[in-house]
Amino acid sequence: MSELRADRGVCIGAGMCVMTDSAVFDQDDDGIVVLLEGAPEVDEKVRAAVDACPSGALSITES
Amino acid sequence: MTETARTRPDEGTAEAASETALAGRSVEELPLHMQRAGFDPAPELRAIREGEGVRKVRTPFGLEAWLVTRWPDVREVLGDATTFSNAWQPHRRMPGLPGMPERSPEELARMRAGNLLAFDPPEHTRLRRMLTPEFTGRRMQRLEPRVRQIVDQHLDAMAQAGPPADLVADFALPVPSLVICELLGVPYEDRAEFQRRSAKLLDLSRPTDERLRAGEEQREYMTSLVARERAHPGDGLLGMLVREHGADLTTDELVGIANLLLIAGHETTSNMLGLGTLALMDHPDQLALVRDDPEAIGPAVEELLRWLSIVHSGTFKSVTRPTEIAGHAIAEGDLVMLSIPAANRDPALVEDPERLDVRRGALGHVAFGHGVHHCLGAPLARMEMRIAFPALLQRFPDLRPASEDRRFRSFNVVYGMESLPVAWGGA
Ligand code: HEM
Ligand code: HEM
Ligand code: SF4
Numbered sequence: 001m002s003e004l005r006a007d008r009g010v011c012i013g014a015g016m017c018v019m020t021d022s023a024v025f026d027q028d029d030d031g032i033v034v035l036l037e038g039a040p041e042v043d044e045k046v047r048a049a050v051d052a053c054p055s056g057a058l059s060i061t062e063s
Numbered sequence: 064m065t066e067t068a069r070t071r072p073d074e075g076t077a078e079a080a081s082e083t084a085l086a087g088r089s090v091e092e093l094p095l096h097m098q099r100a101g102f103d104p105a106p107e108l109r110a111i112r113e114g115e116g117v118r119k120v121r122t123p124f125g126l127e128a129w130l131v132t133r134w135p136d137v138r139e140v141l142g143d144a145t146t147f148s149n150a151w152q153p154h155r156r157m158p159g160l161p162g163m164p165e166r167s168p169e170e171l172a173r174m175r176a177g178n179l180l181a182f183d184p185p186e187h188t189r190l191r192r193m194l195t196p197e198f199t200g201r202r203m204q205r206l207e208p209r210v211r212q213i214v215d216q217h218l219d220a221m222a223q224a225g226p227p228a229d230l231v232a233d234f235a236l237p238v239p240s241l242v243i244c245e246l247l248g249v250p251y252e253d254r255a256e257f258q259r260r261s262a263k264l265l266d267l268s269r270p271t272d273e274r275l276r277a278g279e280e281q282r283e284y285m286t287s288l289v290a291r292e293r294a295h296p297g298d299g300l301l302g303m304l305v306r307e308h309g310a311d312l313t314t315d316e317l318v319g320i321a322n323l324l325l326i327a328g329h330e331t332t333s334n335m336l337g338l339g340t341l342a343l344m345d346h347p348d349q350l351a352l353v354r355d356d357p358e359a360i361g362p363a364v365e366e367l368l369r370w371l372s373i374v375h376s377g378t379f380k381s382v383t384r385p386t387e388i389a390g391h392a393i394a395e396g397d398l399v400m401l402s403i404p405a406a407n408r409d410p411a412l413v414e415d416p417e418r419l420d421v422r423r424g425a426l427g428h429v430a431f432g433h434g435v436h437h438c439l440g441a442p443l444a445r446m447e448m449r450i451a452f453p454a455l456l457q458r459f460p461d462l463r464p465a466s467e468d469r470r471f472r473s474f475n476v477v478y479g480m481e482s483l484p485v486a487w488g489g490a
Pocket of ligand 3 (some may be wrong): 027
């Protein structure tokens with residue numbers, strides 16, 4: 001199982017994740033990342049978003 | 064380049080060199096990280112990337128720094144603000160800005176305040192968090208109609224005056240400039256004066272003392288604007304900052320933030336518009352795609368950002384612990400600078416990197432930087448370009464260069480065009 005995590009303390013609100021996959025990522029009013037679903041499927045697009053995130057706030061843990 | 068006012072690189076001290084405006088020097092004398100061949104990074108930068116990966120070079124201020132050229136290494140440096148620190152910036156000048164006078168420590172501290180690029184986390188995080196809400200995709204959507212209006216007004220004026228036009232002076236420069244005024248909340252009646260001062264400040268062909276005076280004037284203006292916003296917070300970004308963080312931010316910080324946004328938001332988008340239009344005119348099939356297919360512009364903007372890489376280097380970093388880049392030992396206290404154009408043309412990033420291909424839609428370029436200092440204005444810049452390029456090309460479908468002469472702007476922190484004469488229609 002791959003699990004997507006978003007660390008809101010690290011996020012700088014660059015919005016790259018939302019630009020890459022707006023079905024999974026959103027930004028709150030402060031511009032900080034929120035996951036639209038609790039445990040989204042980790043597909044190509046999600047991996048691309050994790051790569052694109054400039055701050056390192058996004059990670060995928062494999063278990 | 065004329066033979067007058069040429070300065071030999073080995074002539075005089077670092078201070079003497081920094082006293083001389085870069086304008087008037089020949090291109091070979093540019094610092095290596097700023098050297099280009101038209102749209103491309105200088106061949107020597109590629110040679111470093113393919114060879115040793117990093118090389119120690121002399122900066123314009125006589126300092127030595129490691130120049131990092133490979134895409135994975137550039138990402139690594141930008142992604143590690145603990146090892147590669149920005150916090151040393153206050154004592155030294157920015158790359159490519161010669162002729163700055165000595166300043167007292169108090170003055171430097173005042174000028175540093177609010178400049179996100181001059182701090183590491185957590186000081187950086189504090190400022191960045193206050194600004195982030197103003198640059199979300201949603202916030203940009205609200206600005207969009209106004210940006211369209213500004214774009215259309217300038218296209219109307221160009222059409223009315225008829226060809227030829229200077230795309231830089233008539234379109235690429237004034238559009239982002241007005242957008243920044245709008246965003247910051249510069250009152251309408253101040254804008255003409257504000258734009259005149261900014262243009263002067265950013266025009267490196269003017270004498271340094273004149274530009275410094277314009278800079279001082281702009282700072283004074285910002286200070287008075289911040290005072291007004293403190294008294295009556297408006298709807299712009301400054302008003303928002305005063306309302307939400309007024310107690311937490313000093314006046315110097317507010318002025319610094321406003322100045323950083325002004326400078327970073329002004330030069331960059333405008334150079335992308337000028338240089339990008341020329342690149343598209345050189346590739347007519349790709350121009351047609353951007354003009355005719357509404358889906359094409361998103362990936363096209365990313366490819367133009369990658370291929371043009373207008374910011375040569377970004378901030379210099381100071382190394383806080385012994386480390387290694389591309390197999391070279393880097394000592395604590397060393398300086399590191401990046402070649403963004405070389406990194407963005409690295410085959411490790413995309414296949415066939417030297418080719419402009421607006422269809423590729425690849426992610427991961429470092430034209431906006433990476434890591435905690437990743438461009439704050441990226442959503443705004445993207446939105447401006449996504450509106451401006453198609454609007455320009457739809458208005459003038461047969462847009463073409465009106466002169467053989469290509470006036471690239473080499474002597475600046477940001478690459479671009481000095482001017483770009485264009486024609487359309489039967490003219
Ligand atoms: C196409 C246009 C643009 C490009 C290529 C660009 C590029 C960059 C780059 C490379 C950096 C990182 C510098 C470094 O790490 O040393 C940066 C940072 C920054 N940019 Fe942009 N930029 C653009 C447009 C804008 C606009 C429109 C604004 C503002 C309205 C802006 C505001 C900023 C700010 C405030 C920072 C500093 C962020 C921080 O330190 O956290 N930029 N930009
Ligand atoms: C990348 C790291 C950057 C740092 C550390 C930085 C910092 C600064 C500072 C401290 C100043 C004030 C200089 C002074 O008046 O003494 C300044 C001015 C300026 N910056 Fe940057 N900035 C950065 C990025 C940019 C970018 C991305 C652009 C282009 C958009 C840019 C263009 C300029 C220009 C044109 C000035 C005007 C300087 C003048 O003549 O007063 N800088 N910058
Ligand atoms: S890309 Fe990263 S930094 Fe940007 S909003 Fe998403 S999580 Fe935050």
